[in-house]
Amino acid sequence: MIRISKKVEYALMALKFISESDNRLVTAREISDSKKIPYDLLSKILQKLKNEEILLSNQGSNGGYSMNKRTDEIYLYNLMSMLDGEIAIADCLAESKDKDCCLEDSCSIKSPITKLQKEIENLFKNKTISDFV
Amino acid sequence: MIRISKKVEYALMALKFISESDNRLVTAREISDSKKIPYDLLSKILQKLKNEEILLSNQGSNGGYSMNKRTDEIYLYNLMSMLDGEIAIADCLAESKDKDCCLEDSCSIKSPITKLQKEIENLFKNKTISDFV
DNA sequence: TTCAAATAGGACTATATTAGTCCAAATTAG
């Protein structure tokens, strides 16, 4: 199945929420309650987005998150990569995977699959979060 | 992660193999050995393709499979649907899923996700197996 | 008529991925 993970789904909802609450800090609790997203999971996602410099965070009481980039500067492709890891539609295309797919020799479809991969990548690279808010 | 399942990967390899062995029956064992695909799994896939009228089969000894459609008549989208089930990039878009996603009210991104879904669908609907053989 | 090679298909197990939870620490405004 070809799916957008919950992480990315929640991230999109959170980014929308935060970007619409401009100029004030938004807490994870607030988003979690309002959007019915599991708090702990959401926290992880926001932390990640903070580490990736998409969000700014303020710790402590009265803390919260705010945008660090404009929504049209955040690419869906990058969001997916940071939350779900590498985007490889087939194992043999995963660069990490110490390659050497055991089917290497017998695999007859690598080249067209690679092309398909590129097309999907481009689809995601051409979308920014502004398309979702 | 966005992935093509092994089932689809194996199906593509098998269809390529069969379509290149024209005019003779190809056995599951033959493909399995030659392409290093688990026999039982491949069998299931070929049976499915037969039931979906993409392949023809002959039972009994000297039996095997042959193509029932031209490769350019088989759409990647359909192949994926029949082997992996519905292609829905997010739960809320799955028609089966008795809909009523519990986030329904709070979900703020359904419309752009739907658009993305359509784009991905079109990508797969515009590819036929002939692109892979 | 028996045997072997093949498809057919149900039921099951194993593995990997994704989703979600729990807990404790650090930070900071009041």
Added chain:
DNA sequence: CTAATTTGGACTAATATAGTCCTATTTGAA
């Protein structure tokens, strides 16, 4: 000091994917 908050590691649960096992059925040929 305390409560609200981010931070982050470790864990569990749920789901999906991949693979295996077993038995039945079909059919050509010895």
